[in-house]
Structure formats: C-alpha cells, structure tokens
Amino acid sequence: MSILVTGATGFIGSHFCVEALAQGLDLVLVDNFENSSEKVLDKIELLTGVKPDFHQVDLRDTEKLESLFKDYSFESVVHFAGYKAVGESSADPLMYYRNNIVGSLNLLEMMKRYEVNNLVFSSSATVYSDPVFNPYTEEHRKLPINPYGNTKSMFEDIMQDYAAANPHFSAVPLRYFNPIGAHPSGEMGEDPKGIPNNLMPFITKVAVGQLKELQVFGDDYDTVDGTGVRDYIHVMDLAEGHIRAIAFAENNTGYTPINLGAGKGYSVLEVIKAFEQQNNTSVPYKVVARRAGDLAQYWADATRAKDLLDWETQLTIEDMVKDSWGWQKKYPNGFNDC
Numbered sequence: 112m113s114i115l116v117t118g119a120t121g122f123i124g125s126h127f128c129v130e131a132l133a134q135g136l137d138l139v140l141v142d143n144f145e146n147s148s149e150k151v152l153d154k155i156e157l158l159t160g161v162k163p164d165f166h167q168v169d170l171r172d173t174e175k176l177e178s179l180f181k182d183y184s185f186e187s188v189v190h191f192a193g194y195k196a197v198g199e200s201s202a203d204p205l206m207y208y209r210n211n212i213v214g215s216l217n218l219l220e221m222m223k224r225y226e227v228n229n230l231v232f233s234s235s236a237t238v239y240s241d242p243v244f245n246p247y248t249e250e251h252r253k254l255p256i257n258p259y260g261n262t263k264s265m266f267e268d269i270m271q272d273y274a275a276a277n278p279h280f281s282a283v284p285l286r287y288f289n290p291i292g293a294h295p296s297g298e299m300g301e302d303p304k305g306i307p308n309n310l311m312p313f314i315t316k317v318a319v320g321q322l323k324e325l326q327v328f329g330d331d332y333d334t335v336d337g338t339g340v341r342d343y344i345h346v347m348d349l350a351e352g353h354i355r356a357i358a359f360a361e362n363n364t365g366y367t368p369i370n371l372g373a374g375k376g377y378s379v380l381e382v383i384k385a386f387e388q389q390n391n392t393s394v395p396y397k398v399v400a401r402r403a404g405d406l407a408q409y410w411a412d413a414t415r416a417k418d419l420l421d422w423e424t425q426l427t428i429e430d431m432v433k434d435s436w437g438w439q440k441k442y443p444n445g446f447n448d449c
C-alpha cells in the first residue's frame with residue numbers, strides 16, 4: 112500500500128519526499144507545477160537514488176484525480192498542495208477558496224469513495240490569529256484574519272466533521288509554525304517566485320545580491336528588541352514530523368490537530384544576526400512601518416507532538432540559516448540554475 116503525496120514538488124513536499132523515500136516509504140507524488148519546478152523530481156532522485164513515481168494532476172480536475180485512486184491502493188494521503196500567500200489571498204479570495212477548499216474537498220471525496228482513511232494535512236499557525244496566551248497550544252481559539260488562514264481553518268473543520276461521521280477515519284492537521292532551511296546538501300530549497308513574502312528567502316536574496324536590502328516591518332513591537340518574534344522550524348525537522356504523523360494516523364482514528372514548531376521564538380534581528388555570523392556575510396536592512404496583520408510574537412507549545420508523535424525539533428537556528436544560505440549560494444536563481 113502506498114502513500115499519496117499532493118503538492119509533492121513544492122518546498123515542504125519535496126523535502127518530505129526525500130526524507131520519506133530515504134526511510135523506505137512507498138510514495139506516489141502529485142503536483143500541477145503551478146508553484147514548483149519539474150527539476151525537483153531529478154533532485155529527489157539524486158538525493159535518494161529512487162526515481163519518484165510522479166503524476167501531474169491538478170486537484171481541481173476530479174477525473175484525473177479519480178483515475179489515480181483507481182490505479183493505486185493508497186493507505187494514507189499527505190496533503191501539501193495549495194496556495195499559501197496571505198496577501199494574494201486577500202486580493203483574490205475566490206481563487207484561494209477554489210484551490211484550497213474545493214481542491215481539498217475533491218481529495219477527501221476520493222478518499223471516501225476509495226476508502227482511504229488516513230489524512231495528514233498541511234495546516235498552519237495562521238489558524239490561531241491573535242494570541243490570547245502564548246505559546247499556542249492546540250486548544251487556543253481558532254480565528255484566522257485572512258482568507259488564506261480561513262481556508263486552513265475551514266478545511267480542518269471539514270476534516271473534523273468527516274472524522275466524526277466515519278469512525279475509521281484519521282484526520283491529522285499539522286499546524287506548522289515558520290518553516291525555513293533547505294536540504295543540507297544545498298541541492299534543494301525554497302524557490303519563491305518574485306519578491307519573497309517571508310523573512311528567510313528575503314534574507315538570502317539580499318545576501319546573494321538580488322535584492323538591495325531587507326525590509327524589517329516595524330521595530331516598535333513589545334518584544335525582546337522591538338521586531339516581530341516567530342517560531343522557526345527547519346524543513347527537514349518538519350519532514351520528519353510528517354513521517355511520524357503518518358504512522359500516528361495509521362494507528363489512530365478521529366481528529367487530532369498537532370503543532371509542529373520548535374517551541375521557541377527568534378526576533379527578526381536575531382535571525383539576521385544568526386545568518387550573518389553563521390555564514391560570514393552581511394545582510395543590509397532598513398526598518399520600515401509595521402505590516403498590516405502582523406502579530407508581535409508567538410511560538411508553539413510543541414508538547415502534543417512530543418507526546419503523540421515522539422517528535423521534537425533536532426536542528427537549530429544555526430542549521431536553518433546555514434542550510435538556507437547553502438542552497439541560495441549554490442543556485443542563486445533556484446531551480447532555473449539546476
């Protein structure tokens with residue numbers, strides 16, 4: 112029995128595939144390449160020695176999706192596919208609901224039709240919104256403040272309702288905090304199109320000389336140094352968290368949301384400093400006004416992941432900044448250079 116992986120050639124999906132194939136899991140990979148490159152497949156093969164079983168399928172195309180479920184006998188699904196840009200989701204919410212909700216519903220309906228009962232889903236800390244208490248536990252109220260966060264929260268609710276109706280079903284939404292880093296070989300990493308929205312790819316683009324300076328959005332928050340504090344997690348730790356979550360889903364039923372984070376926050380200035388020191392390079396930056404919707408600080412309570420998955424992060428902020436830079440330095444234009 113194999114595991115279906117949607118969004119398999121994206122940033123997190125590709126690192127998961129490398130780790131899971133290396134551990135001998137039997138994967139069937141799916142992506143529509145809307146936000147990723149076909150070259151990722153060569154990298155997965157290079158890093159694992161396994162030629163990935165890949166199918167170009169868009170989750171909104173139910174016919175193609177169904178033919179996949181007819182051809183294979185899946186035991187579990189790991190669902191990474193979706194859009195992820197908060198700003199874009201506010202500008203075009205319907206596009207986000209169609210892809211992240213309709214696409215995910217199509218997947219869940221196929222799982223129901225073909226009796227596939229284990230679903231691990233890429234959720235996000237954005238489902239929580241403004242902290243009532245910090246760190247966030249999974250019991251923290253869900254109250255997203257943008258359409259992207261709504262899609263994650265809504266699909267979690269859909270999974271929960273379906274798990275309540277189907278006693279064999281296991282729904283495990285993993286609420287990621289801030290994934291950064293890259294494969295330690297430097298052969299694979301995050302490859303955003305245009306100007307990055309997130310801190311780490313912005314830093315690496317500045318360090319490699321493609322952008323003039325980093326914009327730091329606000330230094331007057333009530334935090335250690337006034338800049339925003341986030342819980343950063345290495346993408347390889349995140350990959351391992353998924354492998355544990357699949358095993359958990361296969362041995363349990365019901366709805367079990369789980370935070371995947373380090374349980375520790377770093378400010379923007381601390382991340383810049385770690386990057387500069389670790390990589391012996393400089394990152395010019397300018398402080399600009401706060402960005403609408405940004406929170407001052409939050410991080411994960413990762414106790415449930417430790418208790419249920421026997422998982423906790425192994426890699427440090429130094430590993431994260433080193434590996435992010437290793438990939439960017441080797442391939443300044445991402446997969447276009449590969």
Ligand SMILES: NC(=O)c1ccc[n+]([C@@H]2O[C@H](COP(=O)([O-])OP(=O)(O)OC[C@H]3O[C@@H](n4cnc5c(N)ncnc54)[C@H](O)[C@@H]3O)[C@@H](O)[C@H]2O)c1
Nearest residue numbers: 118121122123143144145146147169170192193195233235
């Ligand atoms: N990167 C983060 O900071 C972060 C944080 C929290 C949650 N997440 C979630 O994790 C998941 C993976 O994130 P990522 O950073 O790897 O994003 P990504 O954009 O790199 O990967 C997503 C992949 O899904 C594919 N895709 C999108 N819509 C599709 C569709 N309809 N059919 C088939 N393939 C489709 C894209 O081509 C892409 O390869 C996403 O669901 C995202 O919302 C990401």
